[in-house]
Amino acid sequence: MTVTTVPATRTNWLRYAALAAKVLLFALLLSALIWPDLSGIKGKASTARLVVYPIGAMALPLWWWAYGRTRSKLHSTFPWPADLLMTLPWLIDLIGNRLNLFDTVDWWDDAMHFILWGFLTAGVLLAFAPRGLSRGLTAFVALGFGATAAVVWELGEYVAFVRNSPELQTAYTDTLGDLALGTMGALLAGLILYQLRRSPSTSNV
Template sequence: MRMRGVALAVRWLAPLSALLTVLFSDTVGAAVMMLVCLATTIMWRARLPAVLEVTTNLVLLVAAWSSVFLLYERFAHWDLVVHCAATAVLAELALRALERWGRLRAPSAVAHVAVITSLGAVLALLWEFVEFAGYALVDPRVEVGYLDTMGDLAAGCVGSLVIGGLGYWARRREGTSARVPAGVAGKTR
């Protein structure tokens, strides 16, 4: 019950952050924070485990505030840390969504890690497309280039690989596996 209270408090950080950036930051910072609000709402409505919801919300808030406070420009490898962490939690969310929609059954250890790493690679690639669009359409100060893109993709894949292994271990430790929604178990594809 206590973790649910923490989740509720963290949920409110997103709209508060959006309000603060609207009042005290630029349009780009406010837009980024609005995206975090959207993600927070989606995670709340998805009824995720509280620990996953809190972790994901905090990672996305750190990523957004890092942009507002120009931490990516100030610290050489901060971008890689954020790509690693954010891609990891988003890949885990994507896996949970596939399970909930009945598109994925409880995978073996190797398959679990492979699926999350693959999801992370796709998400990292999409993130890079969005970064390039931000550079081309919104703000030419957005860092793009071959080395930046390859580093970001590698960080996202590493984060997904790590969370794949940790996620499988955590599920086995809890004695749970991927839930197969009712009515899906008997279906053939």
């Protein structure tokens, strides 16, 4: 199996971007602990987010430290592009909540379910899916991960805060829409990644 390599110059800026995203994410999480009323996540499963978001952002580095650096057949060095894509959803969600965009912009929540699930799925595929997958298999893997992650997220939201909030009245319709958008975002991410991997100009993706 071919090991993925990325040109040094691109690796550098991706590394800096991924690290900057993590620093900003943890700064926002820390500020939410210190000033919970200003965090934008108070009353929105803030405790669960403070636990889950760091785990989500650190999942790939922890896997690499424990397993990937010695046994990975896909990457010769740490996959910074995948790490950035797997960090951005947690960071963007926190920023959106801090700026109150989920409650003040009608289309923001729908856009985030579509876009952020695309980022997360693309990152997971880059990190763990072999380059040689066909378009059909890439789509199935993207759908499998994206749909499963979307269901887990919606279940978590329901248990953590929706069942005891005014949102319960509209939760069914909202959940169906979120699941559909997240799944479509994941599928689109898989198809885009497949095309990028086939393109000579992005052969190292």
